[in-house]
Amino acid sequence: MNQKDIYVKNMPLGEAKEKWHNALQEINFYHGAKVKEIEVEKALGRITGAPVFAGHSSPAYNAAAMDGIAVHFADLASASDAAPVRLGPTQFKAVNTGNSLPQEFDAVVMIEDVHYINENEVELAIPATPWQHVRTIGEDIVATELILPEGHTIRPIDQGAMLATGVTRVFVKVPPKVLVIPTGSELIQPGTPPAPGQIIEFNSRILAGTLNEWGAVATGAKPISDDKEQLRDAISKAVKENDIVVMNAGASAGTRDYTSTVLAELGEVVVHGVATKPGKPVILAIVDNTPVIGLPGYPVSAILTMRIFVHEMIYDFMDMKMPPTQWATARMSRPMHSAMGVDEFVRITLGQVGDELMATPAGKGAGAVMSLVRADGILTLKAGSEGVGAGEEVEIELLRPLTDVQSTLVAIGSHDNIIDVLANLLHKGRKTIRISSAHVGSMGGIMAIRRGEAHLAGSHLLDEETGEYNISFIKRFLPDVPLQLINLCYRQQGLIVAKGNPLKIKGFEDVAKNKYSFINRQNGAGTRLLTDKTLRDMNIDPTTINGYEHEEYTHMSVAASIANGSVNCGMGILAAANALNLDFVPVAEERYDLIIPKEFLNDLKIKTLLDVIRNNSEFQKLVLALGGYNLRDSGNIMYEQ
Amino acid sequence: MNQKDIYVKNMPLGEAKEKWHNALQEINFYHGAKVKEIEVEKALGRITGAPVFAGHSSPAYNAAAMDGIAVHFADLASASDAAPVRLGPTQFKAVNTGNSLPQEFDAVVMIEDVHYINENEVELAIPATPWQHVRTIGEDIVATELILPEGHTIRPIDQGAMLATGVTRVFVKVPPKVLVIPTGSELIQPGTPPAPGQIIEFNSRILAGTLNEWGAVATGAKPISDDKEQLRDAISKAVKENDIVVMNAGASAGTRDYTSTVLAELGEVVVHGVATKPGKPVILAIVDNTPVIGLPGYPVSAILTMRIFVHEMIYDFMDMKMPPTQWATARMSRPMHSAMGVDEFVRITLGQVGDELMATPAGKGAGAVMSLVRADGILTLKAGSEGVGAGEEVEIELLRPLTDVQSTLVAIGSHDNIIDVLANLLHKGRKTIRISSAHVGSMGGIMAIRRGEAHLAGSHLLDEETGEYNISFIKRFLPDVPLQLINLCYRQQGLIVAKGNPLKIKGFEDVAKNKYSFINRQNGAGTRLLTDKTLRDMNIDPTTINGYEHEEYTHMSVAASIANGSVNCGMGILAAANALNLDFVPVAEERYDLIIPKEFLNDLKIKTLLDVIRNNSEFQKLVLALGGYNLRDSGNIMYEQ
Secondary structure, eight states, rough: OGGGGGGOOOOOHHHHHHHHHHHHHHEEETTEEEEEEGGHHHHHTBBBBOEEEEEEEEEOEESSSEEEEEOOGGGGGOOOOSSSSSOTTTTTTEEEOBBBBBTOOOEEEEGOOOOOEETTTTESSSOOOOOTTOOTTTBBTTOOOOEOOTTOOOOEEEEEEHTTTOOEEEEEEEEEEEEEBBBOOTTOOOOOOOOOOEEOOOOHHHHHHHHHHTTEEEOOOOOOOOOHHHHHHHHHHHHHOEEEEEEEESSSHHHHHHHHHHHHHHSSEEEOOOSTTTTTTTTTEETTEEEEEEEEHHHHHHHHEEEEEETTHHHHHHTTTOOOOOOEEESSSSBBBBOSSSSSEEEEEEEEEETTEEEEESOOOOHHHHHHOOEEEEEEOTOOOOOOOTEEEEEEEEEOOOHHHHTTTEEESSOOOOOOOOOOOOTTTTTOEEEEEEEEHHHHHHHHHTTTTTSSSEEEEEETTTTOHHHHHHHHHOOOOOOOEEEEEEEEEEEOTTTTTTTTTOOOHHHHHTOEEEEOOOOOOOOHHHHHHHHTTTTTOOGBBBBBOOEEESHHHHHHHHTTTTTTTTEEEEEHHHHHOOEEEEEEEEEEEEEEEGGGTTHHHHHHHHHHHHHOHHHHHHOOOOOOSOOOTTEEEEEOO | OOOGGGOOOBBBBHHHHHHHHHHHHHOOOOOOEEEEEEEGGOTOOBBSSSSSEEEBBBBSSOOSSSSEEEOOGGTTOOOOOSSSEEEEETTTTEOOTTTBTTTTOOEEEEGGGGGEEETTTTEOOOOOOOTTTTOTTTTBBOTTEEOOOTTOOOOHHHHHHHHTTOEEEEEEEEEOOEEEEBTTTTEEEETTTOOOOEEEEHHHHHHHHHHHHTTTEEEEEOOOOOOOOHHHHHHHHHHHOSSEEEEEOOOOOHHHHHHHHHHHHEEEEEEEEEEEEEETEEEEEETTTTEEEEESSHHHHHHHHHHHHHHHHHHHHHHHHOOOOOOOEEESSSSSSOTTTSEEEEEEEEEEEEEEEEEEEEOOTTTTTHHHHHEEEEEEOOTTTOOOOOTTTEEEEEEEOHHHHHHHEEEEOOOOOOOHHHHHHHTTTTOOOOOOOOEOHHHHHHHHHTTTOOSBEEEBBBTTTTTTTTTTHHHOOOOOOOOOEEEEEEEEEEEEETTTTOOOSSHHHHHHHHHHHEEOTTTTTTHHHHHHHHHHHTTGGGGSTTTTTTTSHHHHHHHHHHHTTTTEEEEEEEHHHHTTEEEEEEEEEEEEEEEEEEGGTSSSSHHHHHHHHHHHHHHHHHHHHSSSOTTTTTOEEEEEE
């Protein structure tokens, strides 16, 4: 690794954007889209590259607008109930809707008003007005009139209007062709689990898919290894065949170095390093009059950086206005300190809790794809801002429609695998209620309820003195909140150990004595309380537990560490052990309840949730299949205030 | 034509919907979608048919989150600036971001904090916390955790999350297969201008395209002639191969009869005729356990009826919630009387004029495709309502985003072909300002300004006494409105006649004397005033003009009638004659101005418009190419108050 090259500049975002804008202008990138003629039938969703004018008029002839008879209106001038008028065979002609009106007639009488004497004679009792029930030539549109302006996205109805007036071919803009090139020797294709040091190459799929949603025609290339020559060849070829090239560095520093070096050799690196978080090591270059964007390796950094620099480029190229960003005003549920000197883009989950739209930072790291799957929006903290305080109003750029957010049940608190079961059952079919669950431990859940940030909190806090669960904590921390405490389950807690329990761990005594490596849960987690109580009851000094200070936030991440062999054991629920096919040494059965403020008990989402818990046999079957659960009190109110 | 069959029932919409719902339930149509497994890479936009769980954890191993060195945190417990700690070759290992963390280490120190003494020795001045800068196993997601619930529309980021955790195949719902069958012997394929009585078959394109936008997999079939056997064969085959069959009757009564008769023979007609406008003759039938919907022939009726009965069916079949309808509250610019006893669906154009969102009925007839191209929304007048009054607030179902509506310049008044030129120039590139123009004549435009319904009105009202244009009318009808009268053009008015002027028409005298057929403009049109003044000046009695009572609303529809041979001549502008390659007998040059209330002069849309008129040479070139225009005062203020 070349230590001199590892530092990239920290250019302010505004300056980087301006430099890039100038560079793009120099290569005439703006409205660079060509125009080509295609069949109207294949033009759905395409953007007109020229105005479209009617080829001929529609209707193309005077046509009957009703079923009835064609007449000359003047013949009926005197018609009345008292003195109906009779018309002979030359004075009328039966017409159906859409029929051409014979030249000699100038009105249509609808069939309901026609009294047929015989086939050749009719009697009419109402006068007609000129051209009544006639669709006259060009009534809808006249030849040469404008149907669609330039820059219009073609809808089915527009196709119909063009075809109706004889336009069968239309000029459309050719969207930019983009190649996404993943780089890095550590990349493997999806389908095999990655060995240590390997990374599944999924970024190019996210990036190309997103570019296509923005209107580009993007494809992902095969990954390029960390080989300067290969990289140089790939870029040289790509810039000849594409309007934009996106490089996605692997996570290794080597790859990043190669990319910037090769780009500097082949063309001009306009920007390398921008003061944004995430996204700092972005490279903006011009090679062979083609923009080449080097995105950071982490998926979240790559996507957010692409949003900043490439989204607009697609519209620039097409000479189109960017679609308006959807914003929502929300209230921060907790303070967010900004990283000084950089523009920071924070993934946010939103929850409509009562009257307030609450915003909670969602991201754990730049590699966390799931944080973007779950994110509802993005909060931008400008360089120079000091961050935002809890309770402060913020503007959130929405990543999903606000209506989806409003049908989201916000669960914050202790994690249990049953939440996933509920999430799926609630989203199934017409219910379409999403669950957004943040795993912050039982105390974290109680605090979230206090801040009005969650509809419900999962909690299993054991009061050492009373032996009761949750109630004393509620009385202490939520004294003024009318709420119900509803049981979800009883569950087995114990030591999760490797398959077959190779170390024959029987309990904490073994762990302390043999210095087996342990993984702990964070402060405020019910499981942490249970661990601490167990250790105290057994007179074991926590500092003698190897790994006591290593904290994870969920049962599943504890289980994952054991499954992977990085630690020998950790405290967690049987369901987590079962999910990863691990063994389990029982320690205790505990109670797990849901804290639900009364103000939400009539919310359709909560009602649906409680209905599933109380009455849905599929739910009960799925939970019992997880193992270690007892539903004897499930849905029962354990306490209310 | 069988007269007995022409009447269809008038079933209230609610009753028809309930009957149809019951019929669909009987054939188990609801959540009838099957589920199939496809590759994740091809699943973009598809809807999950089962929950998706992580195949393996991500990260799959403890990984360095930074470039730097892997260490054991305990070795650095005492490190400080005053007493840095040195680590030997076995105590650290260089790692790059993404590298697997060797089992013996439990933290990463970033390269910026590492002082290399030599290749085998480093010096560190800051302590480390356990697992710092390490992405631990399953930090993003743990094997078996829920990634996506059932019924979720797959986005690029979701594909990434699945691939990241080893999921390469996913169960998705199979959308309903729909065949749209156009019927009617009068139908011809797009590409040749229709002869009298022929109709271009474009409906199936609009209908199939719309169904696809709703999530179906729809295709259009070849049209079936009005032949009972062919129709029977086509339907029998279609119901076997599709989940939904949509019949689109030609406009002729004969066709409609065949469809209902054949459907009754093959299966059960559940509903025939619903009290809606448009859409009355809809047929809802079940054939061979497959829903068959017979839509009316007119495109507007067909589309609106499909929205009522078929849109929801797609979601029913997929067991999905309908996407929420977008609504806007608007103020009616004019009264709208409802057709008693039917649910009426009114096409509406919207205009953000000042603070008010104004709604104006847009449709001229069920055949008017352009009215739907132009429509911004739909107003529903329930059966039993008495309609809405001018100025009343109404809820409009939006057909395009409100932001598009807000960037629309509302021009109501006299028609001039220059409006089309402006519409295209204003929509081009980044400007993206739409012009919604309603052609209601000069007086109609003045009234629209008075009602606060338009940003501008085109007007060419000649005051017979003063010889001045527009000003006396403004003083009379808009005395209290601060406004500017800005000239757009001078233009030639005259008699539009057939190519080569075969009748050698020299003027109105010829027309009156020889009883040549004439087509007039409506009351309140500037051209009508000019016609009337000309006739008066020439002492010609209007009733001697053959066709004086036949009114059209635009120059172009006048020209179209002449081009088609239905009338000999009509009064209009040279540009209209030129557009349709007709001849022109000049009568007078007149002034055409824009009336713009002062409150809109600072509106970006108006400013852009005036800038184009005053300074855009392309505009001037295009207008002069139309013929008959003089721009000597174009953009000048002729009067203000």
